[in-house]
Amino acid sequence: xxxxxxxxxxxxxxxxxxxxxxxxxxxxxxxxxxxxxxxxxxxxxxxxxxxxxxxxxxxxxxxxxxxxxxxxxxxxxxxxxxxxxxxxxxxxxxxxxxxxxxxxxxxxxxxxxxxxxxxxxxxxxxxxxxxxxxxxxxxxxxxxxxxxxxxxxxxxxxxxxxxxxxxxxxxxxxxxxxxxxxxxxxxxxxxxxxxxxxxxxxxxxxxxxxxxxxxxxxxxxxxxxxxxxxxxxxxxxxxxxxxxxxxxxxxxxxxxxxxxxxxxxxxxxxxxxxxxxxxxxxxxxxxxxxxxxxxxxxxxxxxxxxxxxxxxxxxxxxxxxxxxxxxxxxxxxxxxxxxxxxxxxxx
Amino acid sequence: xxxxxxxxxxxxxxxxxxxxxxxxxxxxxxxxxxxxxxxxxxxxxxxxxxxxxxxxxxxxxxxxxxxxxxxxxxxxxxxxxxxxxxxxxxxxxxxxxxxxxxxxxxxxxxxxxxxxxxxxxxxxxxxxxxxxxxxxxxxxxxxxxxxxxxxxxxxxxxxxxxxxxxxxxxxxxxxxxxxxxxxxxxxxxxxxxxxxxxxxxxxxxxxxxxxxxxxxxxxxxxxxxxxxxxxxxxxxxxxxxxxxxxxxxxxxxxxxxxxxxxxxxxxxxxxxxxxxxxxxxxxxxxxxxxxxxxxxxxxxxxxxxxxxxxxxxxxxxxxxxxxxxxxxxxxxxxxxxxxxxxxxxxxxxxxxxxxxxxxxxxxxxxxxxxxxxxxxxxxxxxx
Numbered sequence: 035x036x037x038x039x040x041x042x043x044x045x046x047x048x049x050x051x052x053x054x055x056x057x058x059x060x061x062x063x064x065x066x067x068x069x070x071x072x073x074x075x076x077x078x079x080x081x082x083x084x085x086x087x088x089x090x091x092x093x094x095x096x097x098x099x100x101x102x103x104x105x106x107x108x109x110x111x112x113x114x115x116x117x118x119x120x121x122x123x124x125x126x127x128x129x130x131x132x133x134x135x136x137x138x139x140x141x142x143x144x145x146x147x148x149x150x151x152x153x154x155x156x157x158x159x160x161x162x163x164x165x166x167x168x169x170x171x172x173x174x175x176x177x178x179x180x181x182x183x184x185x186x187x188x189x190x191x192x193x194x195x196x197x198x199x200x201x202x203x204x205x206x207x208x209x210x211x212x213x214x215x216x217x218x219x220x221x222x223x224x225x226x227x228x229x230x231x232x233x234x235x236x237x238x239x240x241x242x243x244x245x246x247x248x249x250x251x252x253x254x255x256x257x258x259x260x261x262x263x264x265x266x267x268x269x270x271x272x273x274x275x276x277x278x279x280x281x282x283x284x285x286x287x288x289x290x291x292x293x294x295x296x297x298x299x300x301x302x303x304x305x306x307x308x309x310x311x312x313x314x315x316x317x318x319x320x321x322x323x324x325x326x327x328x329x330x331x332x333x334x335x336x337x338x339x340x341x342x343x344x345x346x347x348x349x350x351x352x353x354x355x356x357x358x359x360x361x362x363x364x365x366x367x368x369x370x371x372x373x374x375x376x377x378x379x380x381x
Numbered sequence: 382x383x384x385x386x387x388x389x390x391x392x393x394x395x396x397x398x399x400x401x402x403x404x405x406x407x408x409x410x411x412x413x414x415x416x417x418x419x420x421x422x423x424x425x426x427x428x429x430x431x432x433x434x435x436x437x438x439x440x441x442x443x444x445x446x447x448x449x450x451x452x453x454x455x456x457x458x459x460x461x462x463x464x465x466x467x468x469x470x471x472x473x474x475x476x477x478x479x480x481x482x483x484x485x486x487x488x489x490x491x492x493x494x495x496x497x498x499x500x501x502x503x504x505x506x507x508x509x510x511x512x513x514x515x516x517x518x519x520x521x522x523x524x525x526x527x528x529x530x531x532x533x534x535x536x537x538x539x540x541x542x543x544x545x546x547x548x549x550x551x552x553x554x555x556x557x558x559x560x561x562x563x564x565x566x567x568x569x570x571x572x573x574x575x576x577x578x579x580x581x582x583x584x585x586x587x588x589x590x591x592x593x594x595x596x597x598x599x600x601x602x603x604x605x606x607x608x609x610x611x612x613x614x615x616x617x618x619x620x621x622x623x624x625x626x627x628x629x630x631x632x633x634x635x636x637x638x639x640x641x642x643x644x645x646x647x648x649x650x651x652x653x654x655x656x657x658x659x660x661x662x663x664x665x666x667x668x669x670x671x672x673x674x675x676x677x678x679x680x681x682x683x684x685x686x687x688x689x690x691x692x693x694x695x696x697x698x699x700x701x702x703x704x705x706x707x708x709x710x711x712x713x714x715x716x717x718x719x720x721x722x723x724x725x726x727x728x729x730x731x732x733x734x735x736x737x738x739x740x741x742x743x744x745x746x747x748x749x750x751x752x753x754x755x756x757x758x759x760x761x762x763x764x
Contacts, residue, residue, distance in 0.1 A: 050382065100390060104382075111382045239382065245762075246383040252764055266752075269759035276758055277701045280386050284681070285674040291390050307670040353663055360652075360666025368650035371669070372468045372642075376401070378673055379391050379680065 042101035045083060046108055052077055053112040059334045065115055066201040075116055084121035084139045088129045099293035103235055103286065110239025110345075113337045114202075117141070117163035119236065123228045124171050131182035131218030140169035140184060144229060144348055147174040147209055149181055154211035162198075162348070164205035166190050172209070173225035180220040185212060200344025223293070227302050230349035231293070234286045234302075234309035237345050240338045241279035241312060244320040247335055248272055251324055268323060275319040278312040285309055288378065301378055303359040310352035313342045385762055386695050391680040394457045404465040407438060412469060417729045419472060420643040421736025424636050425597055426472025427548050429506065435466075436506030441476045442484050449488070449496050450504035456687040460680060464635045470643035474548055479503040481634060482627045483510035483556050486574070490615030490623055495576070499554070513543040513557030513577070513601065514624065520545075521753050523558070524568040524621065528603060530559040530575055536609040537561070537575060542602050547747075549599035550586050552579055557603075558624050561617050572620035575612040582606070593739045626691070631748045633682045633696035638675040638703030640744060641710035641737050645672070647730050648714055661717045668713060671706050675699060694761040697754045704745040711738040 056074050064070040086102050088094020106119050121139035128135055141164045147157035159172055170190060172183045189212045193205040252263030252272060262268050289305030292298035317339040321328050328335045346352065363371055394400075411431060419426055435441055443459040445451025463480075466473050484503050487495055502508035519525045528541025543549075543557060555577045562571030577584065583606040588596040615623050645668055652661035678699050685692040714734050715723060726735040745751040 108382050242383050242385075245385070249762055249764065263759070263764035266756070269764050270752065270755045272762065272764060273701065273755035273758035276385065276762055277698050280388060280678065280695075280698045281674050281702055283386075284388050284677045285670070287388070287390055288673065288677045301673075303666075304670040304673045307667065308674045311667065311670070352667065356663045356666030356670065357659060358666065359669055360662035360664065361657075363665055363669050364649055364652045364662060367653055368646040368648075371646055371649050375669070375673060375676065376464070379393060379677065380397070 038097055038101045041095070042097055042104060045081070045086070045095075046104040048081055049078075049083065049105060049118075050108050052081070053108065053115065057112045057115050059332065059337065062113055062115060062334070062337045063331075065203075068203045070115075078116045078118055079138070083118060084125050085135065086122050087126035088135060092129050092135065094125070094129065094135075099231075099290045100287070103290040106232055106235035107239035107242070107283070107286070110236035110341075111243045113240065113243075113341055114236055119232045120163060120229075123225070123232055126228065127171060127182050127220070127225050128184070128218075131220055133182065133184065133216050133218045136169060136184070138168075140171045141165070142225065142229060143170050143172045143207070144226070145172075146226060147172050147183070149174040149176040149183060149214065149217065150211070153214055155183060155185070155209040155214060156211060158206065158208050160196065160204060160206050161190075161193065162200075162202050162204045164190060164193060164207070165203070166193070169215070170207070171225060173220070174217075180224045181217050182220050182225060183214040184216045186215045189213070198344055200341045202341075202344070222297050222299060223302070226349060227299065230306040230355070231286070231289050231302050233345040233349050234282070234289060234305040237309040237313060237342060238279070238283040238286045240342050240345070241275075241282050241316050244316060244335070244338050244342070245272075245275050245279050247338070248275060248320045248323050251328075255325075262323070271319045271323060275316050278316045282309040282312040292378070295380075300359065300362065300374070303355045304378070306350055307352045307355040307359060310346035310350075310355070313346040317342050386698060387685065387690070387692065388678050388681045388695060389684065391677060391684060393461070393680070394455055396458060397461055400458060400461050401465060403438075404440070404462055407434075408465065408469045408471060411471065415470060415472065417643075417647075417733035418736045420470030421733040421740065422472065422474075423467060423470060423640040423643075424473050424477045425547060425740070426470075427474035427509075427551050428472040429475045429509070429551075431472055432475035432506035432509075434506070435473070435476060436504055439504075441480050441506060442500060442504040445484065445488055445500060445504070449500035451500070456683050457680075460635070460683045464639065464676075467635055467639040468642050468646075475509045475551070476503065476506050477636070478512060478547075478552075479508060479510040481636075482512070482630045483554075485630060486556065486614060486623060486627050487576075490574075490619075492611070494611060495614065499576070508554060509548070509552040511546045511549040511552040511555045511579075511599075513546060513555045513559075515543065515545045517542055517544050517600075519565075521750055523624070524572075525565045526558055526560060526572065527565045528557065528559045530561050530573065530608075532561070533607065536607060536612060539575070539577065539603040539606040539608065542600060544589075544598070544600045546599045546601055547597055549579065549601055550588055550596075554578055555601065556614065558620050561620075569621040571618055572624070573617045574614045574620045574623050575608060576614060577603075577606060577608055577612065581608065592742075593736070628749065629691060629693050629696055630686075632700045632754075633679070633686065633692060635676070635679050637696075637700045637748070638672070638679065638706055640740070641707045642672070644710055644714060644733050644737050647733060648717055651730060652717060664713050664717050668706075668710070675703050675706060679703075694758065697758045697761070700748065701751065701754050701758065704751065707737075707744045708741045711741060
């Protein structure tokens, strides 16, 4: 175990303790109504975790992606009551593009815009956690080049709220030639890619919570004189949920590891595809086992299943990523598929 | 955060690239000899000549000590070799069982005389082993085995029946789970494992024709079969613990998700001929991601084994997901190809499809049925 792994464990524990102590169904309900106090945000900000992936020479913690992965998963496990994950990738992207870190971190837009020669942005983007007083990062194509654009809070004046299944406060922004405050070039891995990887980790974390809630319910709910977890029909379903959760986590791991070794494009596609693909069956099983109580507003399960349904779509669904990945694999041909496969884990 | 499994990041050995290149070069000389039907049989394919060639390369019993013919390789290096074999659809059946579980069992629990006698023969591809677990009345309920081994003056007299023994008719030895004490009611107690030569007098092999039109399975009858005291592996009465530890090896390898891989490769080429077909792109991409994740988990299990961790629960996860993936592959092929595909078995793609389609029902039976595996998982999760 190296020092970074120890630091990662320490930071993950800190974050877990904070979220464990503060996140419950009433708080999540408040967040979804957009009326949550800033207490949790302030407490999270105090941890300074948004700089986790920024190199040490730029005042970051200099963690690599594998070491930061547990932070993202923990956020998913607690239904991401703050946009810390987005803040971490925002600061990473700013550093990648040669731009200074921003305090507080900007929101991260989903969608690819276009940057014209005169510096104006066009296109429509969606901004989870976006608000009228926050800067926002937008990824755009400038001819064939991928660039990162920082828009100041004033640009958000034109944004409108948009409703989502996840119900995290989200805004949509039509960029009618919006002026860019700062921009810089991105490498092979863009903001959309790391947004997808972040969602994969959120999904892995939320699935592990959905599994835990389901197991707890199985061991406490009694019907026909025994806990429902004693019924083979239930056991068989829960095992499948566990398998899917494990697959989502393993795929995420593959993507995170690859971020530290050159081009992670394919591994990110695999991570998001597999994580998103795990959601349908897993959410269905979690709800099936919980019965009617699991769909009530007061039960906490829906905060996880609705986020799972949300995150599987954001930054590309399993279908979108499968198509991209398939196109690449098919172009290389059958004989190249296996060498490509084993090359995914090469260092 | 709740984390029921120990899958970790994977790291391949530094020798990986050179070893892969060597295996691929070796396989290149053989590949063209195998028909699509044969490739569809994966590790059920039995070719003694091929296994001897693999043995000559030092790729059977790779991790065993040199004094028993082993190569002193790491488990990860063995993993590299066997996954290359499976990807190519090589007929590894003549050495597969011995390399995967019989040899490791003898190495771990056998006497030095047994190790000297069997292991070198396995590593050259000259000794094939089959597994004697299931019986006509003991399938998933393995602890109910009835085949009896009674003590004689200088060994055991075996009576009973074993069934679903893959390639038993082609094998040289069986490691059989037998009752040395008590009756089927004693369950796990009184079970032992013995090595029985397949040409022993009183041992009768009946081949079982299956739906593929072939006969991979056998029913083996023991009618007063006499074996020496040195046939016993490990302790008398320790058979259950030994056999279940062996099953962990059977459940954890890449053979648990790669049986249909050669079909995938052909589907990629077929999709290329379609040119920008979005449906096949989605299907191929989803399959590729599924395989990549299964491999990530499977390699991680090999790492655990290497570190001396017994990954029973993780192996169950890979088997559950892996066989479902393998069984689904012919259905994905149908979706991609469409048209008149499947109406006959003519042509390479239809031929391999027909092999895997017809073999697929056994994928979720061997090494413990899907329901048994999920039962093991739910127990592991505390239900």
